[in-house]
Amino acid sequence: xxxxxxxxxxxxxxxxxxxxxxxxxxxxxxxxxxxxxxxxxxxxxxxxxxxxxxxxxxxxxxxxxxxxxxxxxxxxxxxxxxxxxxxxxxxxxxxxxxxxxxxxxxxxxxxxxxxxxxxxxxxxxxxxxxxxxxxxxxxxxxxxxxxxxxxxxxxxxxxxxxxxxxxxxxxxxxxxxxxxxxxxxxxxxxxxxxxxxxxxxxxxxxxxxxxxxxxxxxxxxxxxxxxxxxxxxxxxxxxxxxxxxxxxxxxxxxxxxxxxxxxxxxxxxxxxxxxxxxx
Numbered sequence: 001x002x003x004x005x006x007x008x009x010x011x012x013x014x015x016x017x018x019x020x021x022x023x024x025x026x027x028x029x030x031x032x033x034x035x036x037x038x039x040x041x042x043x044x045x046x047x048x049x050x051x052x053x054x055x056x057x058x059x060x061x062x063x064x065x066x067x068x069x070x071x072x073x074x075x076x077x078x079x080x081x082x083x084x085x086x087x088x089x090x091x092x093x094x095x096x097x098x099x100x101x102x103x104x105x106x107x108x109x110x111x112x113x114x115x116x117x118x119x120x121x122x123x124x125x126x127x128x129x130x131x132x133x134x135x136x137x138x139x140x141x142x143x144x145x146x147x148x149x150x151x152x153x154x155x156x157x158x159x160x161x162x163x164x165x166x167x168x169x170x171x172x173x174x175x176x177x178x179x180x181x182x183x184x185x186x187x188x189x190x191x192x193x194x195x196x197x198x199x200x201x202x203x204x205x206x207x208x209x210x211x212x213x214x215x216x217x218x219x220x221x222x223x224x225x226x227x228x229x230x231x232x233x234x235x236x237x238x239x240x241x242x243x244x245x246x247x248x249x250x251x252x253x254x255x256x257x258x259x260x261x262x263x264x265x266x267x268x269x270x271x272x273x274x275x276x277x278x279x
Contacts (some may be wrong), residue, residue, distance in 0.1 A: 001046050041223060065179060093218035094141060094225050101133045102198045109191050119178035124237075127170045130194075131239060132232040135165035140224045145205065148212040155205055161246045162197040167239035168268075174239070254278075 101160040112119055134201045169190040177181045213221065242250070247267035251259035254274040259267060 094222035132229040136225045136229040164242040169240045171239040
């Protein structure tokens with residue numbers, strides 16, 4: 001009984017009849033079909049006649065950048081299809097940088113409230129970032145605003161006082177047990193004070209700065225602001241406190257009687273009492 005020899009040509013026909021492969025969907029059926037024909041001819045021993053024939057593939061179709069299957073890529077540098085993970089453009093002008101810092105501090109406040117177990121590390125981060133931000137504003141931003149808009153000198157001075165007052169509260173928090181009720185009380189007072197400062201700055205100071213200083217100059221001011229912050233962060237962090245003159249100024253604004261004859265400690269206590277009474 002003679003054995004039946006299986007023709008490689010007939011056997012290969014089953015490959016041809018199968019449904020399109022992944023390669024067909026990616027590279028196009030034309031190229032895959034030509035490769036399949038060449039493979040079958042190699043199996044049948046007839047490939048030598050056709051090796052000189054060029055295999056001309058169709059353009060790649062149906063991939064990202066060619067959703068219509070036209071073979072023409074629609075991906076261009078900078079287009080949404082070129083990168084599915086676009087990074088948020090970095091802030092450049094000083095106003096954007098200041099507002100970014102404000103949002104960062106607000107995020108730290110939220111975590112300090114909700115994550116008491118992480119308070120020591122979060123408070124250290126808050127102290128460093130807030131002090132660097134404050135000194136950056138006082139040394140680089142506020143002087144420019146006061147020079148361009150002399151009528152804003154009072155607002156600038158007021159902003160500096162609020163920085164120092166907040167740093168006093170941060171200093172007290174650093175010396176308070178994180179799990180104690182006193183910490184929660186001080187944290188609440190700090191959040192209220194900084195929230196008030198941020199609202200005033202974003203509603204009153206920054207809009208004036210935007211009008212007074214052209215964008216190109218604000219970009220350069222942003223670089224100076226960032227550089228000053230980096231210098232502060234590179235040194236040991238030390239919260240500042242209000243000077244006696246600043247306390248006296250606050251006391252007079254709040255209507256504290258006999259403020260001029262008070263010591264620095266008495267002024268601080270009187271100012272705090274007045275603010276608490278006002279709610």
